[in-house]
Amino acid sequence: MNLADMDLNLLVVFHHLLRERRVSRVAQTLGLSQPAVSNALRRLRALLGDELFLRTPGGMEPTPYAQQLAAPLSQALDTLRDALNVRASFDPPTSTRCFTVAMSDVGETYFLPVLMDALARHSPGVTLRCVSVADPALREDMAQGRVDLALGSLPQLQAGFFQQALFRQPYLALMRQGHPLARRKQISAAQYRQAGHVRVIAAGTGHGRVDRALDQLGVTRQVQLTVSHYAALGHVLGSTNLLATVPERFAQRVTGPFQLLTRPLALPLPTSTIAQLWHAHLHRDPGHQWLRALVARHFGSEADFPAVEAASPP
The missing domain is CATH 1.10.10.10 (Winged helix-like DNA-binding domain superfamily/Winged helix DNA-binding domain)
Incomplete structure (x- = not known):
């Protein structure tokens, strides 16, 4: 035609x-x-x-x-x-744009307080809408423009998306201040095996690598509680002698409010790399570039991760 x-x-x-x-x-x-x-x-x-x-x-x-x-x-x-x-303008102080960002409950705990404070001070009209990274439609939603940005350790988005690594973090043991192991400077493999644990299954994220690493090491935990997200850990750990294996940045947010503490583990567990990921159709969008720069400025470690990785074939 x-x-x-x-x-x-x-x-x-x-x-x-x-x-x-x-x-x-x-x-x-x-x-x-x-x-x-x-x-x-x-x-x-x-x-x-x-x-x-x-x-x-x-x-x-x-x-x-x-x-x-x-x-x-x-x-x-x-x-x-x-x-x-390409030539569309974006003025952060006056913009009323709403960005939709996908993250886990750990991401919401770590990223949102800082991001919302930065927006309130410099871009009060810009708003955020959060959705879950566990949504099976996340790839399609990002490709179709329904989700602007994803934050986290997200292996399902490694192919077909631009990404910028922000920081690398270890996994730590998180427990209440009066926990029997709180006096230890480091949790040994034997102590780890003997302790009672909360296991977190965070769907849609890469945090399952901890379980796989423990299996490869032959370390069996005494799991007394399994939850699907991190949100309840502060309340649970604060009133029990359980411990949880969590990413460092999450621990930083909850130790103070829930009177918890962390201890390093004498186990060769992998680290977690947290990145921001976006679809190619937003790569040159001025507003999106501003949002990515804001995230990188507040959470990125330029010395460790200086470059943006181009979108690889899906």
């Missing part, structure tokens, strides 16, 4: 219908009426000679032809958006 016959706005509607699968949601996202979205779909059907979307109880399901168009059209729109945004 002749591109001169195509209205770019129709392709934008098509792109959002692929994501939302409902006319009402697309209308709300684009600031249009539902009849306007339906009319755009009718025009597009006529131009392309295909139904494109079929109504089902679960929403608008794309036809095989629509699915075939999805990837190249999305790439084309991303390219066009990048080209138009």
Whole structure:
């Protein structure tokens, strides 16, 4: 077909219908009426000679032809958006932009107090919206622009995304100040085995490497409690003789409020590298560049990690 016959706005509607699968949601996202979205779909059907979307109880399901168009059209729109945004301005003191950032509960504990203080002082109109790194749709959400930035140890995003390592941290034993092992300067392998433990399974992060390392070392813990996140550790450890193996930066945030302390481990556990990751379509966006610079300035260790790694093939 002749591109001169195509209205770019129709392709934008098509792109959002692929994501939302409902006319009402697309209308709300684009600031249009539902009849306007339906009319755009009718025009597009006529131009392309295909139904494109079929109504089902679960929403608008794309036809095989629509699915075939999805990837190249999305790439084309991303390219066009990048080209138009190259010279877009971003003024931090006056901006009211909302950035969506993916992080774990550890990340929220460590990053958010500093970031929110920095925004309040220098960019009071900028807001953050946090989502979980454990969301199975995170890769797609970042590729589609629904999530701007991800922070953490995130092996599922190593391929296909730009990344900048921020800092490296060891794992420590975290316990209450009156714990029987609190008098020790270091926790030996034997003491570690004999202690009662809280085990954290942090889905969507790389912290599972601790469990794998312990298995390889043949170190079996006496796990008395297993939790899916770090949020409850302060309360649990503060009132029991359990200990937890946690990343150093998380420990820094909770030792004071919960009267806890840390001890190094006489075990060769791996360190954790925390990075910020983003999709290529935001790489040159001025607002996004500002946000990444803000994160790097407050949390990065330029001596250890000076460069941004280019996006590798997915």
